[in-house]
Structure formats: structure tokens, C-alpha cells
Amino acid sequence: MKKSETLLIKKKYAENIDEYIQKGGFLSLKKVLGDRIPPEKVIEEVKKSGLRGRGGAGFPTGLKWSFIPKDGEKKFLICNADEGEPGTFKDREILLYAPYLLIEGMIISSYAIQAEVSYIYLRKEYKWIYDRIYKAIKESEEIGFLGKNILGSSFNHRIKIFVGAGAYICGEETALLESMEGKKGFPRLKPPYPANCGLFGYPTVINNVETLSNIPIIIEIGGDNYSKIGVPKSTGTRLISLSGIVKKKGVYEIEQGKITVREIIEDLGEGIKENYHLLGVIPGGISAPPLLPDEIDITYDFESIIEKGSMSGSGAIIVFGYKEDKKRELLKLLKSAVKFFKEESCGKCTPCREGTWAINDILEKIEKRETQIGEGIEIIDVLHKRMKGLCACPLGESCAIITESFLKKYSDVLK
Numbered sequence: 001m002k003k004s005e006t007l008l009i010k011k012k013y014a015e016n017i018d019e020y021i022q023k024g025g026f027l028s029l030k031k032v033l034g035d036r037i038p039p040e041k042v043i044e045e046v047k048k049s050g051l052r053g054r055g056g057a058g059f060p061t062g063l064k065w066s067f068i069p070k071d072g073e074k075k076f077l078i079c080n081a082d083e084g085e086p087g088t089f090k091d092r093e094i095l096l097y098a099p100y101l102l103i104e105g106m107i108i109s110s111y112a113i114q115a116e117v118s119y120i121y122l123r124k125e126y127k128w129i130y131d132r133i134y135k136a137i138k139e140s141e142e143i144g145f146l147g148k149n150i151l152g153s154s155f156n157h158r159i160k161i162f163v164g165a166g167a168y169i170c171g172e173e174t175a176l177l178e179s180m181e182g183k184k185g186f187p188r189l190k191p192p193y194p195a196n197c198g199l200f201g202y203p204t205v206i207n208n209v210e211t212l213s214n215i216p217i218i219i220e221i222g223g224d225n226y227s228k229i230g231v232p233k234s235t236g237t238r239l240i241s242l243s244g245i246v247k248k249k250g251v252y253e254i255e256q257g258k259i260t261v262r263e264i265i266e267d268l269g270e271g272i273k274e275n276y277h278l279l280g281v282i283p284g285g286i287s288a289p290p291l292l293p294d295e296i297d298i299t300y301d302f303e304s305i306i307e308k309g310s311m312s313g314s315g316a317i318i319v320f321g322y323k324e325d326k327k328r329e330l331l332k333l334l335k336s337a338v339k340f341f342k343e344e345s346c347g348k349c350t351p352c353r354e355g356t357w358a359i360n361d362i363l364e365k366i367e368k369r370e371t372q373i374g375e376g377i378e379i380i381d382v383l384h385k386r387m388k389g390l391c392a393c394p395l396g397e398s399c400a401i402i403t404e405s406f407l408k409k410y411s412d413v414l415k
């Protein structure tokens, strides 16, 4: 552990179920079911903790759960393990090293919303982790943490794994639902929201891997104590996927609001690689606009990054720069981001389907110096206006926003 790390989730890494139990694993589940804590009390505790979703949108978790109707025979919980945002690899680490923590979190969360079945929606590219998770589920079943009348209570629960087919858009929760129902992974128009009409029409909560892994910790230390970690609007820790031109890439766990982006790069990433010059930082996966080097002395939390015009998104920090005098190579990074959006646009909405291709063409022309940066920005601005509020999900708009932002902030570098 590095000095600037604060460990909650990483402390629970375990090779097998015995090691997890030795580390206090499943005590939170025992507390909830053994003490017969009512489901609404569990939701209340999560609300008190201030936990916000770690998948990208940062929506308050307890509030999301409270939208699930109390009545009705069937509800579902889905763990979104479709971690496809380029630069993001922290959920993979949890799936590999802390599957028991995730399973415990899923059981408690399912109890809170009274779901008897939950699913892990695993991205196709993580199929190689399937056996690890499957083994952890089986071990949990054998000990009696999953199955009928868990720990002598009246609560029954099963966890199943669903493997996706390799589309980035299925990380969007309604596209994920379509995919699980055997349909093409197109995002749904909302409302209705999944809390009312989710998987096969039943009320469904969809939470990210890291979000669910925080639940046993909240129950263990209490919502109030959890809310004191971090800062008021960004509580707890976050797993950061650090990549790019830093010396030490990896997944680090930081206390939100207590470490700056620059400190993450310097202390955790051990600084910029030899012979490289820093040009900027993408603070939350490639859908997040970049920050200039003089904008990174801000603490890493939801609000501080939004105030700088970007977002912490999936917690992926991509540090970018150049070697020698090849500053213009920045275009390669931007082009690869736009190519990603263009290829992953599901095609449902015309402004996104056509707009992402048009943005890609503009970059090609800027690269060949056939289009001026200012002209490119103007065209993208028009395309952006055609996408805003007219698409079923934010993908196309994200493509326009980050391209405009890069072109404006780095016009000198890219001309």
C-alpha cells in the first residue's frame, strides 16, 4: 500500500472463501440476516453512507434502491460487470481478487430490495474470469450464504452469471436489459426506468461491481461512519484505474476528496515516464473532457472534477503527453477515442449513428490540414446540437463533447 492510499475494498482481497472469512467476510451478511434487520433499514443505512454509483453516473445508491416498489412478487438485482470504458480496469480487479466481497454485497443488496435472483452481467472480454466468479459463487452456496433460508432466515437467494456479446453499449443499463432478454443491445427510451420496468418487465436495480462491493463495508462500519470517509458529496474510497504515460500504472484505492489528481500521478503513479512531457489528463474514462496540466491541482471527487468542466466517470485516469517534439501525435489519441465511439454507436439514433462518422471525418481532415481547427469546432458544435436531447443514450453526445473540448484546449498543439 502506498502512503496516499486508503484501503477499504482492497483490504478484503482474498484468494479463497476461508481467507475472506478470516478477514471478517460475511459478518455483514450475518449481521443483517442474523439480527433480522428489516430491508428498509438496510436501504436507510446505505442512504446515510452517501454512497454514489461507481460506474459513471454517480447516482446515490440508497435512493436508487428506494425506487423499487415494496409489493410485487418478483424483483431483480443486476451487477453491471460490463466494464468497457477505455482506460477502466478496476472492476476486473475486484472480480479477480475480491469476488467474495462482491457476492456478499450482492446478497445484502438483493435482500434490501427483496430480490430472490441476481445476475452478474459479465462483459464478453472478461469471459476468462468466469471460472473464478463461478467458483466463488459455488463456495458461497456450499457454506450456506446462498440458497434457501440463508443463515436460518426466510430469505432465499441465487446468483447467476450472464456473459455479454462484446458491445460497449450494453454497459448502458437499459441496453444491458435488452441484451439479457435476448434482444439486440439497444438502449430503451426512458421512462419507464428499470426500477419500475426492468428485466422482463419486473422492477430491477442495476449497480456497478465497485458500488456493490462497498455494501458489506457500509454495514460493517455503519452508514454514518462511512459518510465520514471522503468529503460530504463524495463519500468513501474509489478505485482508480491509472494509465497512460505514468511510470506505475495500476489500480489504486483513494479516499475521495483527499488527494489531488497531480498527487495521484506523482505519488501513486510515480510521476511521468522519462522523456515524456505532460499534455493533460482524462480524469474519468474517454467520455470525460480533458484537464490541462494547470488544472490538475484539484482533489479527486465527483464535484471538484465537475467544477472543472469534466467528470470522474468510471474512475479511469488517463495521463497523456508527448515525446521529443511530437506534440501533434495527440491527434492519434483523439482519433482513437472517436473511432471507438463511431464503432460502438449501436445505430439506433440517426444523429449519433451519422454524427460520430462525421466527427471522425473532420478529424481526418484536420490531420491532413484540409480543415482548420476553428472550422472543425463549428461543425462539431452543430452536430452536437442535433444530438442533444434527441438520442436514447449519451454516447454520441460524449463523442462530440470530448472532441470539441480537445480541439478547443489543444488548438495550438493540433494546428
Ligand code: SF4
Pocket: 169, 186, 187, 344, 345, 346, 347, 348, 349, 350, 352, 353, 391, 392, 393, 394, 395, 396, 397
Ligand atoms: S445515442 Fe448512439 S449509442 Fe446511444 S442509443 Fe443512440 S445510436 Fe445507440
